Amino acid sequence: MTEKIFCLTEEQISAEGVIQKVERREAGAITVFIGTVRELTDGKKTLHLEYEAYKPMAEKMLAQIGEEISHQWPDAVTAITHRTGRLEISDIAVVIAVSSPHRKTAYEANEYAIERIKQIVPIWKKEFWEDGTKWIGDQLEKKAYPEGKPPEGGMRT
Template identity: 60%
Template structure:
């Protein structure tokens, strides 16, 4: 189960997907929208994606995990659109016969999502500034548009 959605994520649905008779551990990672980032107050986040490619890349990450940690089952859902503080942006559920594999695989999954899945985050801060991708992109935007700050 690898999904991109605009709806709130049902965590239990992912857990049910990875639960089966040979599971000794299920680890979940739940990424939420936090209020403070780099000392700035966040008002909201917007997630955008190349949706069909994002799903294919999530599936690829699942296959990578199942290859590296035999016996694991993976489910990943990432939310798109505008998210408020405390809303869930991403859920990863990994089951395995033993806890260490599910723990390692969950950490691997979130890092790979950041590396290869075409999902972009725009973070809006209370001071009127925003962040897209990395600081260089924000600076390039300000220079291009004649904005400063």
């Protein structure tokens, strides 16, 4: 079975594995965006993140971004892998690889991809901070979840 070019995974992401999906002889450039979990957000120490997604729709939207890139930059080839579940500090959350005969195209398409992910892909990020607060959706939640269950919704990545 061939590995998907646009996918979600609960496993750790190999940047090299995503790069291999776009390697080709015609490529003069491959740009790679690697989004990682940072320790500090607005001065708050992050303990971990949790990403949730509706996988069938999220993968469909990632593929749509690939189609949009192919339309705007016909010689670009794109692969995107986004992680879901619990991620620790320094874990890779997303890898976007774009190959093209020219570096300008690869840079532009890669930047376009991350911005479109934030706009249209149904992936929600929940940040858990050391002081006990949590960022979920558009709000800061100061109390622990009742019965250990998170509320519905969340924030797009």
